[in-house]
Amino acid sequence: MKKLLIGAAAGALLLPAAPAAAQHFADGGHDHACVDDACTVFELFQTPEAGAAVTGYQGVEAPKYGTWGFDLAGRDTSVSPGESFMRHANGAALDAMQIPSDRTSYGSFALLRELSDNRVKAMIEGLVARTDLAPGSDEQKIADAYRAYMDEARIEALDAQPLQPYLAAIRAADTHHKAAVYMGETQGRIGGSIFGSGISTDQKAPTRYVVTTGQSGLGLPNRDYYLDARFAGKKALYRAYVERMLGMIGWENPAASADAILAFETRIAEAHWTPVQNRNRDETYNEYTIAQLAAEAPGFPWQDYYSAIGVGDVPRLIVRQDTAMPKIAAIYAETPIEVIQAWQAFHTTDDGAGLLSRRFADAQWEFRSRDLNGQPAQRPRDKRGVSFAEGMLGEAVGRQYVAEYFPAESKAKMEELVANLRIALGNRINTYGWMGDATKAAAQDKLAKFTVKIGYPGKWRDYSALEVRPDDLFGNGERAGLFRWNYQLARLNEPVDKEEWGMTPQTVNAYYNSTNNEIVFPAAILQPPFFDPDADPAVNYGGIGGVIGHEIGHGFDDQGSKSDGDGVLRNWWTDEDKANFQALTARLGAQYDQFEPVPGHPVQGALTMGENIGDAAGNAVGLEAYHLSLDGRPAPVVDGLTGDQRFFYGWAQVWQSKYRHDALINQIATDPHSPAEFRVIGPVRNIDAWYEAFDVQPGDRYYLAPEDRVRIW
Numbered sequence: 001m002k003k004l005l006i007g008a009a010a011g012a013l014l015l016p017a018a019p020a021a022a023q024h025f026a027d028g029g030h031d032h033a034c035v036d037d038a039c040t041v042f043e044l045f046q047t048p049e050a051g052a053a054v055t056g057y058q059g060v061e062a063p064k065y066g067t068w069g070f071d072l073a074g075r076d077t078s079v080s081p082g083e084s085f086m087r088h089a090n091g092a093a094l095d096a097m098q099i100p101s102d103r104t105s106y107g108s109f110a111l112l113r114e115l116s117d118n119r120v121k122a123m124i125e126g127l128v129a130r131t132d133l134a135p136g137s138d139e140q141k142i143a144d145a146y147r148a149y150m151d152e153a154r155i156e157a158l159d160a161q162p163l164q165p166y167l168a169a170i171r172a173a174d175t176h177h178k179a180a181v182y183m184g185e186t187q188g189r190i191g192g193s194i195f196g197s198g199i200s201t202d203q204k205a206p207t208r209y210v211v212t213t214g215q216s217g218l219g220l221p222n223r224d225y226y227l228d229a230r231f232a233g234k235k236a237l238y239r240a241y242v243e244r245m246l247g248m249i250g251w252e253n254p255a256a257s258a259d260a261i262l263a264f265e266t267r268i269a270e271a272h273w274t275p276v277q278n279r280n281r282d283e284t285y286n287e288y289t290i291a292q293l294a295a296e297a298p299g300f301p302w303q304d305y306y307s308a309i310g311v312g313d314v315p316r317l318i319v320r321q322d323t324a325m326p327k328i329a330a331i332y333a334e335t336p337i338e339v340i341q342a343w344q345a346f347h348t349t350d351d352g353a354g355l356l357s358r359r360f361a362d363a364q365w366e367f368r369s370r371d372l373n374g375q376p377a378q379r380p381r382d383k384r385g386v387s388f389a390e391g392m393l394g395e396a397v398g399r400q401y402v403a404e405y406f407p408a409e410s411k412a413k414m415e416e417l418v419a420n421l422r423i424a425l426g427n428r429i430n431t432y433g434w435m436g437d438a439t440k441a442a443a444q445d446k447l448a449k450f451t452v453k454i455g456y457p458g459k460w461r462d463y464s465a466l467e468v469r470p471d472d473l474f475g476n477g478e479r480a481g482l483f484r485w486n487y488q489l490a491r492l493n494e495p496v497d498k499e500e501w502g503m504t505p506q507t508v509n510a511y512y513n514s515t516n517n518e519i520v521f522p523a524a525i526l527q528p529p530f531f532d533p534d535a536d537p538a539v540n541y542g543g544i545g546g547v548i549g550h551e552i553g554h555g556f557d558d559q560g561s562k563s564d565g566d567g568v569l570r571n572w573w574t575d576e577d578k579a580n581f582q583a584l585t586a587r588l589g590a591q592y593d594q595f596e597p598v599p600g601h602p603v604q605g606a607l608t609m610g611e612n613i614g615d616a617a618g619n620a621v622g623l624e625a626y627h628l629s630l631d632g633r634p635a636p637v638v639d640g641l642t643g644d645q646r647f648f649y650g651w652a653q654v655w656q657s658k659y660r661h662d663a664l665i666n667q668i669a670t671d672p673h674s675p676a677e678f679r680v681i682g683p684v685r686n687i688d689a690w691y692e693a694f695d696v697q698p699g700d701r702y703y704l705a706p707e708d709r710v711r712i713w
Contacts, residue, residue: 006544009201011032012365012511012512012514012554012557012560012610012614013229013509013510013511013673014509014510014511014525014547014614015109015508015509015549015673016552022177024470024562026428029683035098039330044137044520047661048252053513056100056106056114057111057114057115057118058118059115060115060118060119060120061120061506062115062407062527062528062532063111063115063527063528064528064532065468065529065532065535065653068084068519068535068536068539068638068639068646069528069529069532069534069535069536069540069650070529070535070536070539070646070649070650070653071093071545071653072088072639073092074089074091074092074093074319074607074653075088075089075090075091075093075658076088076090076091076092077093078091079091080694080696080700081690081694081695081696081700082149082694082696082697082700082701082702082703083701083702084208084677084681084699084701084702085524085648085680085681085684085685085690085694085702086652086655086676086680086681087654088694089330089648089649089652089653089680090652090653090656090680091619091657093656094656094658096198097656097658099658099659100661101375101376101377102375102376102377102378102379102380102383103372103375104369104373104659104660104662104663105657105658105659105660105663105664106657106658106687107313107652107655107656107658107676108529108653108655108656108657109654109657110509110524110657112311112508112524112527112530113508113524114402114525114528115524116506116507116508117383117386117387118703119401119404119506120386120390120397120401120509121382121383121386123397123400123401124143124346124386124389124390124397124559125141125146126451127139127140127142127143127146128143128147130143132150136464137395138393138399138463139391139396140468141393141396141463141466142389142392142393142396142397143174143389143470144468144469144470144633145311145389145392145393145476146385146386146388146389146465147284147470147471147595148469148470148471148472148473148476149190149381149384149385149388149389149473150382150385150469151382151405151473152358152381153242154471154473155357155358155473156357156358158356158357158474159251159356159357159359160248160356160360161359162352162355162356162475163190163249163343163348163349163352163356163475164350164711165659166190166191166352167249167348169182170182170341170344170345170348173341173344174298174337174341175337176332176333176337176340177299177304178360179307179337179341179344180301180304180332181185181301181304181305181308182308182344183195183305183308183344184304184305184306184307184308184309185308185487185517186310187308187310188481188482188484188485188486189481189482190348190351190352190477190478190480190481191344191347191351192216192343192344192347192348192350192351193215193216193217193347194216194268194300194328194332195213195214195215195217195300195305195325195328196214196216197211197212197213197306197309197311198212198488199211199212199213199311199488199489199492200212200493201496201516201567202318202566203281203285203318203513203514203515203567204568204569204570205568206496206515206516206566206568207495207496207566208491208495209491209493209496210300210316210317210318211306211311211314211317211318211492212317212319213317213318213319213320213325214284214318214319214320214321214324214329215268215271215273215320215321215324215325216273217265217268217328218265218269218272219238219242219265219346219347219350220234220235220238220269221372221666221669221670222269222272222275222669222670223269223270223272223274224275224669224670225238225269225397225669226265226266226269226270226524227266227269227270228669230601231602231669234371234372235262235636237367237371237372237523238257238260238262238367239258239259239342241363241366241367241371242257242258242261242262242346243255243257243258244363244570245346245349245350245353245360245363245656246258246342246345246349246422248344248349248359248360248363249345249349251342251345251346257342258346259345260338260339260342261339261342261343261346264331264335264339264340264343264451265343267331268328270327271327271328271331272321272322272323272350273323273324273613275317275604275670275672276604276607277321278320278321279558279559279607279609279610280559281514281559281562281563281569282569283564284320284321285320285569286318286319286320286322287316287317287318287319288307288318288319288322289304289315289316289317290302290303290312290314290316290317290408293317293319293325293515294391296322296325296326297325297326297328297329297330298326298329298330298333298543299329299330299332299333299334300328300329300332300333301367301406301556304648309433310489311489313491315657316417324434350364352474352477354366355473355474355477355579356474357690362378365378370698372660372661372662372666373660373663373666374662374663375660375663376398384538388477390474390504390612391478391480392468392480393463393465393466393468394461394506395457395460395461395463395501395504396460396461396463396506397506398460398504398506398523398635399460399505399507401458401505401506401523401524402455402456402505402523405523405524406456406505406523406526408454409533410523410526410533411454411455413533414454414521414526414531414544414610415452415454415546417540417541417548417625418452418454418519418548420545420628420629421548421549421552421621421625422447422450422552423551423625424549424621424624424625424628425447425552425617425621425713426444426447426621427624428620428621428624428713429443429444429447429713430444434577434580434581434584435577435580435581436574436576437579438574438577438579439572439573439574442565442572442573443556443565445564445565446517446555446564446565446572447552447565448565449517449566450517450552450555450565451498451516451517451518451519451520451521452518452519453501453518453519453520453521454521454526455505455521455522455523455526456501456522456523457500457501457505458499459499465483465486466479466480466483466513467479484606486596487680488519495580496515498516498518501520502520503520503522505522505523505524505526506522506523506524507525508524508525509522509524509525510522510525510547510550510551511551512551512552512554512560512614514554514555514559514563514567514569515563515567516559516561516567517555517563517566517567519548519551519554519555520551521547521548521551525544525547526544529543529556529650529653529656530544530547530654531543531544531616536646537626537629538626538635538639538643538644538646538647538648538650539646539647539649539650541622541625541626541629541634541647541650542623542626542646542647542648542649542650542651542652542654543650543651543653543654544619545618545625546615546619546621546622546650546651546652546654547618547654548618548622549614549617549618549619549620549621549622549625550613550614550615550618552617552621553613553614553615553616553617553621553713554610554613554614556613556617556712556713557609557610557611557613557617558581558582558585558609558610558613559610560610561573561581581644581712584710584711584712585609585613585712586709586711587708587710588609588612588613588616588686588712589605589606589609589612590605591605591610591682591686591704591710592604592607592608592609592674592678592682593603595674595675595677595678595681595682596679597664597668597675597677598661598664598665598668601664601665601668601669602668603668603674603675603678604668607672608671608674610672611665611672611673611674611679612674612682613634613681613712613713615674615679615682615683616682616683616686616710616712616713617681617712617713618651618683619648619651619684619687620653620683620687620711620713621713622647623644623647623687626643626647630643642693644689644690644692644693645693645694647692648684648690648693648694651680651683651684652680652684655676655677655679655680656676657675657676657677659663659676681702682705685702685703685704685709686704686709686710686711687709688706688709691703
């Protein structure tokens with residue numbers, strides 16, 4: 001359970017963020033759990049040898065796709081583009097692909113993530129082998145963090161001992177007031193809270209930081225897992241897991257306590273806002289003073305809670321789910337303190353399990369990865385150790401990663417691509433019949449003010465205050481959490497740092513940040529199949545061009561469009577234009593509602609709206625930018641394929657992905673990103689050029705009549 005809230009302004013990711021109730025520091029700076037991830041196989045998605053299976057990427061060299069950037073042999077041409085463009089473009093590659101046993105999904109993103117992991121692992125093992133590292137240096141800290149994680153003998157000998165101070169404090173917190181203060185005191189450390197608090201950029205005043213607070217308290221991915229009958233089996237497994245963990249720490253009456261905890265969390269789930277409600281930036285920005293919150297949500301000692309966190313003197317804060325707060329506070333006050341203590345003991349154990357002995361780590365993995373997401377095997381300990389070290393000192397690792405693996409020419413070529421995408425969107429805005437001149441001018445102003453960050457930050461995080469010991473895994477985790485929280489606290493009264501990055505360079509992802517009005521592309525994503533300086537330009541525009549367009553599109557999606565060019569959350573639309581925009585998005589959402597990746601589990605068009613708009617923009621704007629790059633020349637034909645065909649193939653190739661059944665259901669229920677199949681099919685079926693490129697006709701499964709195609713950006 002994550003205690004630190006990241007405000008809605010923090011950004012829209014190309015890929016899902018870490019899932020709910022992820023392991024504490026389990027996967028470090030990478031997100032391995034959503035679309036997971038001396039090269040022995042360079043062309044991983046080329047036609048494999050007879051009987052061979054794609055099971056993982058082992059090397060440190062970037063993969064290659066075909067001779068010009070796309071793997072023709074990976075197609076399944078027995079499937080027509082209009083029947084399933086995902087299968088047509090990727091079918092043979094997907095048939096050959098096997099999800100590694102320690103993954104819940106696999107594909108193009110996962111391949112690059114494994115590449116990044118392999119590189120980081122080689123770097124860290126190289127540091128561990130050295131004897132000349134300066135004491136207290138970032139390099140020494142990285143090596144010591146890894147050593148501590150790999151010291152299994154000491155970890156096993158300690159067993160549950162590191163938890164004992166926490167459990168003693170929980171037993172001593174024998175009133176509701178004391179328990180609430182304890183939740184504040186453990187902010188940034190190990191444990192849980194029924195409310196999540198953090199510090200983020202103020203969406204209506206993006207030059208300053210603000211404290212944010214919102215709903216929390218659940219151990220399952222979201223409210224649906226408690227309230228929807230489709231997840232009754234997972235809820236039962238969770239109850240058994242709670243009992244198991246309480247039994248392992250010797251908590252009294254673990255079975256009865258597990259029942260009470262589940263009942264408590266179910267009541268909290270009933271009070272929680274839905275995932276769709278949580279997306280609404282207007283509704284999740286509610287200004288309060290601490291006194292006002294205490295008056296509206298009695299039953300919880302707000303002033304003392306905030307004082308324990310370290311922000312008790314703030315003049316204002318932002319409450320995200322304002323109508324949920326009184327309900328959760330009342331539930332807290334009505335629940336016997338013994339249940340609150342048992343709940344806290346369980347969440348503390350669950351949160352710290354990955355830093356404890358094997359019996360705790362294995363129990364956590366068995367429920368959270370195997371039972372919830374269908375992952376057959378746990379990641380090897382050395383890989384987890386690398387992720388732990390990287391999670392502690394992500395930018396220190398990133399600095400070395402950039403020096404070894406990010407060529408300067410990649411940044412220069414990316415800047416050219418971004419420039420063309422901006423020109424293309426600017427041209428398109430001027431042609432929109434559904435938008436009036438005043439709104440067009442505001443949109444152009446926002447586009448002109450976009451900041452672009454490519455590769456790596458201009459300044460690196462200072463880790464000098466972070467203590468890392470080679471023989472104290474649990475303590476390292478505690479200190480890293482406190483280091484991050486103290487970093488947040490220190491900037492509360494400072495101006496917003498516009499140079500800060502929300503991802504490390506070795507992360508395979510990208511994001512848009514509305515309060516900075518910026519798009520960010522870490523170094524690790526700037527590789528095939530997204531970007532290859534030697535590839536056909538059409539494929540690059542379909543790959544990384546689509547990603548660039550996707551992130552720019554977030555600035556104009558149903559939520560990003562609520563902020564202006566300076567990052568201020570305000571309405572810059574005329575009423576008529578906003579109504580026209582909402583009508584278009586409703587039509588797009590209705591299309592996605594019809595997609596059903598798993599029987600009985602359709603895509604939620606309202607939940608995935610922002611990402612779907614981003615994908616639509618990525619395709620439409622990326623294709624126009626490709627045409628602009630031709631400078632009026634006809635696109636060459638390569639291997640019998642037109643430029644437009646190669647563009648769409650480039651987009652499809654980056655979404656080669658397979659999921660385990662439970663992981664896919666989890667994504668559909670909780671994630672604002674559509675499954676990969678419909679990130680391919682959903683946008684292209686709304687673009688006229690796709691129909692022309694592949695001769696898609698009425699009667700084809702995904703054919704849309706011209707009047708039914710949604711053209712937003």
